[in-house]
Amino acid sequence: MTRVVARARLQRALPSATGPELALVPESMAAAPHLEGRQPDLIVDATGRARHSSHVLDIPARVGPRKDVAHFAHFEGFRWDDEPGQVLIARRDAGWSWCIPLHERLSVGIVLGQDDAAQLGRSPEERLSAAVTKDPWLSSVVGSARRVTPVATYANYQLIAHRAVGPGWVAIGDAFGFVDPMLSPGVFLSLRSAELVADALTPMLARRTEASPARLAARLRSYGTAHGAALSAWLALVEQFYDGRVLALMRAGRDFMANGSGPVKNAVQRHIERHIGLQASGAGTTRRYSRALLQFLGRYGLRGVEPADYAIR
Ligand SMILES: Cc1cc2nc3c(=O)[nH]c(=O)nc-3n(C[C@H](O)[C@H](O)[C@H](O)COP(=O)(O)OP(=O)(O)OC[C@H]3O[C@@H](n4cnc5c(N)ncnc54)[C@H](O)[C@@H]3O)c2cc1C
Numbered sequence: 666m667t668r669v670v671a672r673a674r675l676q677r678a679l680p681s682a683t684g685p686e687l688a689l690v691p692e693s694m695a696a697a698p699h700l701e702g703r704q705p706d707l708i709v710d711a712t713g714r715a716r717h718s719s720h721v722l723d724i725p726a727r728v729g730p731r732k733d734v735a736h737f738a739h740f741e742g743f744r745w746d747d748e749p750g751q752v753l754i755a756r757r758d759a760g761w762s763w764c765i766p767l768h769e770r771l772s773v774g775i776v777l778g779q780d781d782a783a784q785l786g787r788s789p790e791e792r793l794s795a796a797v798t799k800d801p802w803l804s805s806v807v808g809s810a811r812r813v814t815p816v817a818t819y820a821n822y823q824l825i826a827h828r829a830v831g832p833g834w835v836a837i838g839d840a841f842g843f844v845d846p847m848l849s850p851g852v853f854l855s856l857r858s859a860e861l862v863a864d865a866l867t868p869m870l871a872r873r874t875e876a877s878p879a880r881l882a883a884r885l886r887s888y889g890t891a892h893g894a895a896l897s898a899w900l901a902l903v904e905q906f907y908d909g910r911v912l913a914l915m916r917a918g919r920d921f922m923a924n925g926s927g928p929v930k931n932a933v934q935r936h937i938e939r940h941i942g943l944q945a946s947g948a949g950t951t952r953r954y955s956r957a958l959l960q961f962l963g964r965y966g967l968r969g970v971e972p973a974d975y976a977i978r
């Protein structure tokens with residue numbers, strides 16, 4: 666294996682019935698002399714939110730309903746009364762916040778609509794600092810902590826490319842789609858997409874089949890469909906957290922159990938919790954039964970609890 670330290674750039678390949686759809690630009694070819702002037706058999710676009718292949722090929726994307734911005738940084742000297750390693754997220758008047766303990770540091774972030782963010786200040790630093798000061802819980806955790814990284818800003822997530830596979834190329838990770846920081850599925854989904862691509866290609870390597878652009882695309886097509894469905898399922902699940910249905914369901918479940926337990930009640934509650942867990946952990950996000958159960962309960966199982974009271978604005 667040869668390591669190339671350069672930013673790869675792609676262009677549309679010359680139109681041809683059997684050739685690839687994408688090619689490395691001449692400068693990128695020159696930066697990879699081990700290719701000996703021959704374009705790679707397969708281009709794997711792992712450029713994250715830069716989404717290089719989508720941009721070059723003008724592939725449209727399906728965008729989610731939220732237009733949030735996230736500001737976040739790492740802090741040292743924070744106060745932590747919860748379980749070590751426990752990720753905490755909290756609803757705020759506008760949007761939500763996270764605290765993620767990382768050994769000596771704490772990742773603290775706020776996620777909110779662009780207009781609400783503007784009201785907190787002009788710069789990301791001002792906004793994060795104002796959010797901490799105004800929020801009693803965040804203040805109690807990081808009020809006297811020291812920020813040890815610049816404040817990073819991400820916007821415009823919730824986006825899935827209409828196509829992630831073509832002759833001679835495939836997109837993985839965020840280059841295919843990204844859902845939302847809520848529930849933190851990004852790294853899991855990225856690793857999973859790479860795994861699916863590797864699984865799809867392994868039989869070709871084993872059989873030493875010729876890797877023509879069309880044949881590679883044919884092998885990878887099911888990856889595109891399966892991973893696209895996974896991204897869509899995550900988007901739908903995240904939406905149910907934002908619109909308050911999942912939190913209302915959890916509240917209803919707690920109220921249900923507070924009125925006395927019994928073997929049947931316990932089994933029902935365990936069943937529901939298991940399927941919510943399967944979805945939110947990624948182990949069963951695309952499972953039809955789990956998804957249908959959550960949809961059904963979100964409509965008929967709330968026992969008078971109003972989702973709007975738990976929605977994240
Ligand atoms: C606010 C926010 C919070 C998040 N929190 C979490 C979380 O708590 N847990 C979680 O699992 N996920 C989280 N995510 C999502 C997670 O960060 C991403 O899903 C994940 O990093 C995607 O991995 P990736 O390898 O596809 O892309 P990236 O991690 O973005 O990696 C892409 C790499 O490609 C490089 N690159 C780009 N263009 C080129 C080029 N032309 N040539 C060469 N290299 C190039 C980039 O420099 C970068 O290093 C969060 C996302 C957001 C927006």
